[in-house]
Amino acid sequence: MDLPVMPPVRPMLAKAVHAVPREPGLVYEPKWDGFRCVVFRDGPELELGSRNDRPLTRYFPEVVEVLARGLPQRCVVDGEIVIVTPGGLDFDALQLRLHPAASRVRKLAVETPAGFVAFDLLALGDRDLTGVAFAERRRLLESVLEVGPGLYLTPATTDPDVAEDWFTRFEGAGFDGVVAKYPDLPYAQDKRVMWKVKHERTADCVVAGFRWHKDGVGVGSLLLGLWDDGRLHHVGVASSFSAARRVELVADLEPYREGAWDGHPWAAWVEADRVAGGGEGAGGQGMTSRWNPRKSLAWEPLRIGLVAEVRYEHLQARRFRHTARLSRFRADREPGSCTYSQLDEVPPAELAELFPGGSASSG
Structure with a gap:
C-alpha cells in the first residue's frame, strides 16, 4: 500500500x-x-x-x-x-x-x-x-x-x-x-x-458492585443497577474519577463490602456463568474486555443499600450506551425505588429521513 x-x-x-x-x-x-x-x-x-x-x-x-x-x-x-x-x-x-x-x-x-x-x-x-x-x-x-x-x-x-x-x-x-x-x-x-x-440526563441507580482501578489502590468504576419486575438489571458503570476521588470511594464503599454475596441479586447468574466455564462469572476473573483482551473486568459485589445519582446520555437495549458520570450518593433514596420508570422514553425515529432518495438499510 x-x-x-x-x-x-x-x-x-x-x-x-x-x-x-x-x-x-x-x-x-x-x-x-x-x-x-x-x-x-x-x-x-x-x-x-x-x-x-x-x-x-x-x-x-x-x-x-x-x-x-x-x-x-x-x-x-x-x-x-x-x-x-x-x-x-x-x-x-x-x-x-x-x-x-x-x-x-x-x-x-x-x-x-x-x-x-x-x-x-x-x-x-x-x-x-x-x-x-x-x-x-x-x-x-x-x-x-x-x-x-x-x-x-x-x-x-x-x-x-x-x-x-x-x-x-x-x-x-x-x-x-x-x-x-x-x-x-x-x-x-x-x-x-x-x-x-x-444528550445528558440523570438517574438514581443501585450501586451493586465495583471494580478496582488498575493502580490497585482506588476504585475504578461503580456497577449500576435498576429494578424491573423484581429483578436488578445491570445498566452500566460510572467511572472517570480523579486519583483523589478513587481513594475516597474506597472508604465510601467499605460499609457495603462485608457479607455482600449474601442474597446479592446477581449471585445466581455469576455462579451459573462460572459453572458454564466463564471463570468467576460474568464480571468475574474470567471476563475480559472485547477491545482489550488483557484487561480484566473482575468486580466485587456490594451489599444492596447504596444509591448513586449519575449523569448519562441515552439508553440502548435497556443499558446506558456510554459510561455514566457519578454526581453524588443519595442517602435519601431507597435502593428499591431505583427503577426503569424514572428514565425518559425516547420514541424511535426513521433513519430514512436522513437519506432522502435512498435506503437506510445496511443489508
Whole structure:
C-alpha cells in the first residue's frame, strides 16, 4: 500500500459543549453511534483502521465489499461503521461483531450486516487533502463516493435549526448528537478542533458492585443497577474519577463490602456463568474486555443499600450506551425505588429521513 496519507491515522476529534453552537458559517452533521473508522484503499488493497489502531478489516468483510464497490481506487476516507436496523442504530450488535472466530465473523456478517457512513476525505489519488479546507474535502467526497446500500454520505447542513431538529428527533434512532465544524478547517489528527453536543440526563441507580482501578489502590468504576419486575438489571458503570476521588470511594464503599454475596441479586447468574466455564462469572476473573483482551473486568459485589445519582446520555437495549458520570450518593433514596420508570422514553425515529432518495438499510 502506497498512499499520500498512510496508516495509522489518528482521527480528528470534537470537544463537548452543552448546546448546539450557532456561530455563523458552521457546518453541522449528525454524530453517529458506531465504530470510528479510517479506510485506506490502494487499488485491490483495502484496510479498515480503528481509532485505537486496532485493525477492523477481518471483522467486517461485508463492509470491505461495499467499500470496494463505492470508493475511488486510491483514497483515504474517515467515517463510521454502523449497524442500521428499523429501530435505529444498534451498537450492541456492532460490539458482537468483534469475534475471534472467523466462522462466527462470516455468520454475523450475514445476520447483522454493517454499513459505512463517510464524512471526510483525507486523500484522493496522489493528493494529500489533510491541509485542505473541510468545505473542499466535503465537495470532493460528494463527487467521488458511490452511495448505495451499506455505503452512505453523512448529511450536512449550515442551518442550526436543522441541526437542532436532528439533535431532538433522531435521538430515538440511537444517534449520539450533533457535530459542528468550520468549513475552512484542515484535518488535524488527534486534536479536538470540532464541537459535539450530546444528550445528558440523570438517574438514581443501585450501586451493586465495583471494580478496582488498575493502580490497585482506588476504585475504578461503580456497577449500576435498576429494578424491573423484581429483578436488578445491570445498566452500566460510572467511572472517570480523579486519583483523589478513587481513594475516597474506597472508604465510601467499605460499609457495603462485608457479607455482600449474601442474597446479592446477581449471585445466581455469576455462579451459573462460572459453572458454564466463564471463570468467576460474568464480571468475574474470567471476563475480559472485547477491545482489550488483557484487561480484566473482575468486580466485587456490594451489599444492596447504596444509591448513586449519575449523569448519562441515552439508553440502548435497556443499558446506558456510554459510561455514566457519578454526581453524588443519595442517602435519601431507597435502593428499591431505583427503577426503569424514572428514565425518559425516547420514541424511535426513521433513519430514512436522513437519506432522502435512498435506503437506510445496511443489508
